[in-house]
Amino acid sequence: LxxxxxxxxxxxxxxxxxxxxxxxxxxxxxxxxxxxxxxxxxxxxxxxxxxxxxxxxxxxxxxxxxxxxxxxxxxxxxxxxxxxxxxxxxxxxxxxxxxxxxxxxxxxxxxxxxxxxxxxxxxxxxxxxxxxxxxxxxxxxxxxxxxxxGHWVKVQLKGPEKNRFAIGARVIVMTEGIRQSQQITIGGGHAGATLLPLHFGIGAAQQATVQVKWPDGTLGTFVKALADTTIDIRYPH
Structure with missing residues (x-):
């Protein structure tokens, strides 16, 4: 939060x-x-x-x-x-x-x-x-x-061979001084679930900067994402 x-x-x-x-x-x-x-x-x-x-x-x-x-x-x-x-x-x-x-x-x-x-x-x-x-x-x-x-950005990750869904990866989305982050996990609360891709609201921003911290600690490069689009990021980027 x-x-x-x-x-x-x-x-x-x-x-x-x-x-x-x-x-x-x-x-x-x-x-x-x-x-x-x-x-x-x-x-x-x-x-x-x-x-x-x-x-x-x-x-x-x-x-x-x-x-x-x-x-x-x-x-x-x-x-x-x-x-x-x-x-x-x-x-x-x-x-x-x-x-x-x-x-x-x-x-x-x-x-x-x-x-x-x-x-x-x-x-x-x-x-x-x-x-x-x-x-x-x-x-x-x-x-x-x-x-x-507002606008939104979705992020879909593809991890390495033994972790295709990139469980444990953290996605950081930055827009005009606002920084958000979400981690890919399995499951959810009681009788619930989490679904991919990760969804980020970005308000009035027209684009966002996305970075991934992969489960093995690798820090990916900065990726630009236009508002209202889904981006696919593959390990180790």
Whole structure:
């Protein structure tokens, strides 16, 4: 989230959902409460009991070069003290680094018992869509139709022979003083997944500079990417 190539961690639970900010010494600190990511109770009226969080994932859903946050929510039968009507969270990060709930306005405030999710551009239009897996209910697929979204760049890597998907590689994208980074990993949160290529929102920028730190430590050359394009980078570039 901070562009320092140290990944933050989102810990879901019953009650507070804890975002932990990576520190330079390798430790983590809880994000300030007023950052808006604790999501400890439902934002829809009618049930004030604590929430139950499951899958959490970051993605830039409006392409403004700031990572947003989705949290799948849903009650467990054996925990009647927790909220029953517990809609999923879609928290949009603003320019000040604080997050604002947008689940209801975005149309994803489902009160089914959600468990897992995947955020990816399923229809290839440059906007990150959302798939949600529910317990005792059909899965949901939401198409992102944000009208005022920014530009984007997608990065597809091809690693060396024994690691074709470049698992462990870190991609750094730079635009007009903004630095973002994502690491290629396997899996995701609870009952969730991550999909390739990596997607970066770049706001109003018309191009971006991309660099790859490969899993073996090799630092690739700088590559220019035009806005709204997918670039393919092969090891060791």
């Amino acid at each position: 901070t562009g320092d190539q140290r990944d933050e961690v989102m810990l879901t639970s019953m009650g507070d959902q804890l975002m932990q900010i990576a520190q330079i010494d390798g430790t983590y600190k809880n994000a300030p409460y007023d950052i808006g990511t604790y999501a400890h109770s439902p934002y829809l009226k009618g049930d004030g009991r604590p929430s139950t969080g499951w899958h959490a994932a970051f993605a830039d859903v409006d392409n403004d070069a700031r990572a947003d946050l989705f949290i799948a929510k849903g009650n467990v039968d054996q925990m009647p003290s927790m909220a029953m009507l517990d809609p999923n969270n879609l928290l949009i990060q603003g320019a000040d680094g604080r997050f604002t709930e947008a689940g209801a306005t975005a149309g994803v405030a489902d009160t089914a018992r959600s468990r897992g999710a995947a955020l990816a551009d399923f229809d290839g239009d440059g906007l990150v869509d959302l798939a949600v897996v529910n317990r005792r209910a059909d899965m949901r697929l939401y198409r992102n139709v944000t009208s005022d979204a």
